[in-house]
Amino acid sequence: MVLRNVKAGSIPPAVTELCRRIHAGGHGAWVVGGSLRDTLLERTPKDWDIATTATPQEMMRIFKRVIPTGIAHGTVTVLWDDIAYEVTTLRGEGAYSDSRRPDEIFFVKDIEEDLARRDFTVNAVAYDPLSNRLVDPYGGIDDMERRVLKTVGKPEERFSEDGLRVLRAARFVATLEFTLDAATRAAIPQALPAFARVSAERVRDEWLRAMEARRPSQAFDVMRTTGILGLTCPDLLQQVDCAQNKFHAYDVWKHSMECLDASHAGSVHRVAALLHDLGKPRTRAMSEKTNDYTFYGHEVVGAEMADAWLKTYRFSNEDRKRIVHLVRHHLVCYSSEWTDAAVRRFVRRVGMENVGDLVELARADALAKGRPVEGELAALDELQSRVRQSVEAGAAFGTKDLAITGHDVMQQLGVAPGPIIGRILERVLERVLDEPKLNERAALLALVEACSKEVAS
DSSP: OOOSSOOTTOSOHHHHHHHHHHHHTTOOEEEEHHHHHHHHTTOOOSSOEEEESSOHHHHHHHOSSEEEEEGGGTEEEEEETTEEEEEEEOEEEOOOTTSSSOSOEEEOSOHHHHHTTSSBGGGSOEEETTTTEEEOTTOHHHHHHHTEEOBSSOHHHHHHHOTTHHHHHHHHHHHTTOEEOHHHHHHTGGGHHHHTTSOHHHHHHHHHHHTTSSOTHHHHHHHHHHTHHHHHOHHHHTTTTOOOOTTOSSOHHHHHHHHHHHOOSOHHHHHHHHHTTTTHHHHOEEETTTTEEEOTTHHHHHHHHHHHHHHHTTOOHHHHHHHHHHHHTOOOOOOTTOOHHHHHHHHHHHOHHHHHHHHHHHHHHHHTTSSOOHHHHHHHHHHHHHHHHHHHTTOOOSGGGSSSOHHHHHHHHTOOSSHHHHHHHHHHHHHHHHOGGGOSHHHHHHHHHHHHHHHHO
C-alpha cells in the first residue's frame, strides 16, 4: 500500500517543530528523500532529512546547536532533543566531471528545482508538514504504487552524474522490492565506465546496504544481468551454469542466491553466505568412481578468494577475518556418530564465538539445496544442543579454559618464558579434549612433564 497523503502522526513531532522553526525564520522547509519515501510506503524511516530554502549561515542563526557537517554542499546537522537531523539547502548542480561529485553547486529557492537533481523518482518527493502539501513533480508516488524504480529524467544523464547510481538502482530493487524500469535497466551497461571510477569503499557500503533486504538476491540479479557484477566480483559470475552434484537441485549461482536469501544473521554474515561457495567453479571435477561432480577443497580455495576480494573492497580487518573464517569452515559435516570429544574438537577448531554463525550458515546452505533437507536441519539442531551441553558441563575448548596457566608450566618445569610454553599447553589441551575430567590443577601439572617431552621430541 502507498499513501497519497501523509498519515497524521507519521512525521515525528520534533521534525515538524524543526520545520516550524525554519518557517518562522522566513524560510521554506520540507521532509524529503528516503525518509518521506519510506513513510509513504508505510515503512519505518531510519532517519529524517529536511530540505530548506535557508542557507547554512541562516540555519546557524535559527538554531543554537548546529554542526556544519557539509557546509560547502549546503548541509548542516541540527541537534534537537539530542537527536541529529540533517538539513540541506535547496540546490542545483553543475556537471559531474568525475562521475562522483558536481563540479559546482548553487542554491535555489524552488523545491522542484532541488528535486530535479535527485536520482530516482521515488526519492524526488517532498512534503511540507505545516501546509500538509506533497510535492511530486516526477510521478514518484505513482511509481511507488506501481512498484517501479526509474530515474528522474533520462537515466543516461542521471547515471553519468554519479557512477554509483547504477549500484544504488540494484540495491533499491532489493530493499524496496520494486521492479527496475526497462529504460533505466537498459541505460546501466553504457554507464559502467562511470561506475568503474567509483571508490571501493562506496561500492562496499552499497553491497552491505543491499544485504539488509528481505531478498538480497534481487540486487545481485540486477548486478549480474547488467554487467555490474562483472566489474565488482567476476568470480561470482563463474558460478552461473556451474552444475553441482546430485545433492543439489540448482547450479552454484542459484544455490548461492538461495543461501544468501535464507541467511538472516546480519549484513556481514550475509556476505559470508554470498561468498561461501566462491571456490566451487575452480575446484569442480568429475569423479570416475561416482560419475558425479566433486568440489574437494573448495572451502579452502574459496576462503583465499574471499580474503583477496574483501581486501580489495576495503572491509575492516575484523569483518574480513570473520567472513573468511566462516567461508573456510562452512562445511559442517556433523553426524550423530560424533563422540563428545569430536564435538569438543569441532568447537576448538572453529572457535566458540563462531559456532552460532557457522550453524546458521550451514542451515542456510542446506535450505538452498532445493530439495528436502529436514534430516540435515535436525542434525544441526542436535549439534547445537550437544555444544550447549558441553559448555554447561564446563568443558575446556582452549588453553585459557585449562586449570593451569603458562606460569604454572614454567614453575613446574623450571624454565623461562618462550614459545614452547604455548605448545605444551596445546598438548595438554589435546588430552583434556579427550578426557574433560583431567581439567584439574593437580592432574594437569602431572601431565606437564610428559607433554613437554612430546613437544621437544
